[in-house]
Amino acid sequence: MLPTRGYATKGPTSGLEPFNFERREPGPHDVLIEILYCGICHSDIHQARDEWGGAIYPMVPGHEIVGRVARVGSQVKRFKVGEVAGVGTIVDSCRVCESCKEGLEQYCARHIAWTYNGTEQDEKTPTYGGYSSQIVVDEHYTLKISPKLPLANVAPLLCAGITTYSPLRHFNVGPGQRVGIVGLGGLGHMAVKLAASMGTEVTVFSTSKRKEQDAHRLGAHDFVVSLDPKNLDALANRFDFILDAVSAPHDVNAYLNLLRRDGVMAMVGVPARPLEVQAFSLILKRRKLTGSGVGGIRETQEMLDYCAEHNITSDVEVIPIQQVNEAYERTLKGDVRYRFVIDMKTL
Secondary structure (H helix, E strand, C coil), rough: CEEEEEEEEECCCCCCCHHHEEECCCCCCCEEEEEEEEEHHHHHHHHCCCCCCCCCCCEECCCCCCEEEEEECCCCCCCCCCEEEEEEEEECCCCHHHHHCCCCCCHHHCCCECCCEEECCCCCCCCCCCEEEEEEHHHHHEEEEECCHHHHHHHHCCCCHHHHHHHHHHHHCCCCCCCEEEECCCHHHHHHHHHCCCCCEEEEEECCCCHHHHHHHHHCCCEECCCCCHHCCCCCCEEEEEEEEEHHHHHHHHHCCEEEEEEEEEEEECCCCCCCHHHHHHCCCCHHHHHCCCCCCHHHHHHHHHHHHHHCCCEEEEEEEEHHHHHHHHHHHCCCCCCEEEEEHHC
16 A cells, blocks of 8 residues: 555544545556646535535545656556646546446446545545545546646646536537636636637626626636626527536526527536526527536546647646645635645645
8 A cells, every 4th residue: 555645624614634544556557646736626625515415534635636657557558657647536437337438437327436535436445636645546547638738727627627628519619609608717717718719709707897807818708797687688699608607596597598599508517505497598499508517538638638739727826735724715705816726745
């Protein structure tokens, strides 16, 4: 076993603190990664505080991992020692169900081994995430990272990047389309960059006027303060696609009414309470309301390659791990532009 240092929370009301644990020795198909950077995702906070239920403690969060390969198993073919590699939200799945065979491991019908707050395929061994010094992952679930991009800025692509890329690709968003992005935070800022790079006309909807300059810098063509209903009424039936990245309670019907006939609105934010949907918001224009999570391993690699080609990374604030609890509180207040990333050499 490999002695490993990390930060963990021991309960829903506890802060994160130093935690020593063990990783397995790399097997024939495994890659040992020395973690260099790990992003802080809002879902880390939800899970650390057991806001979604089913939390497993002690919990080492972190699923936006970038590091350097330190060792490879005897059968590993895709990675060499010294290369840069990444790990996202999934470290294993059943590999035999229909979804896994189609490269959609995120919808595995049997058992997904989430990077943390989950269990391995034995459904007993807990998984520990990227707020740690190293991680061991099967090469199939390990991702290639371009060394040409700033690695701290790449880390959030492993969740925020793929969470926004996946629905844009699935619904064939492209040139000539009008796209709305609701919310300009960790997810929303990536959605703006990606949608703009795909040749769409991007409009950002935000409750905060102070984010307008940032929205345009990130690639948005228009900015709408959503607090005023008149601003939304003027855009009825305009958009082909809307990506809703808001995790706070809000009126989804106001945005559904902005879709043209057969338009699609995809939810990637996770509000704490159920949202009400008026049937006529969908029926009158045959609109679609759908949800989307992360992508599978194949699509995540596609996203990383796309971002490397188009020089797209996240806007980040790099912190030492000793400030992780403060970063959680600042994230909840929206006091970050737009993602915290932990420099793991401070561990």
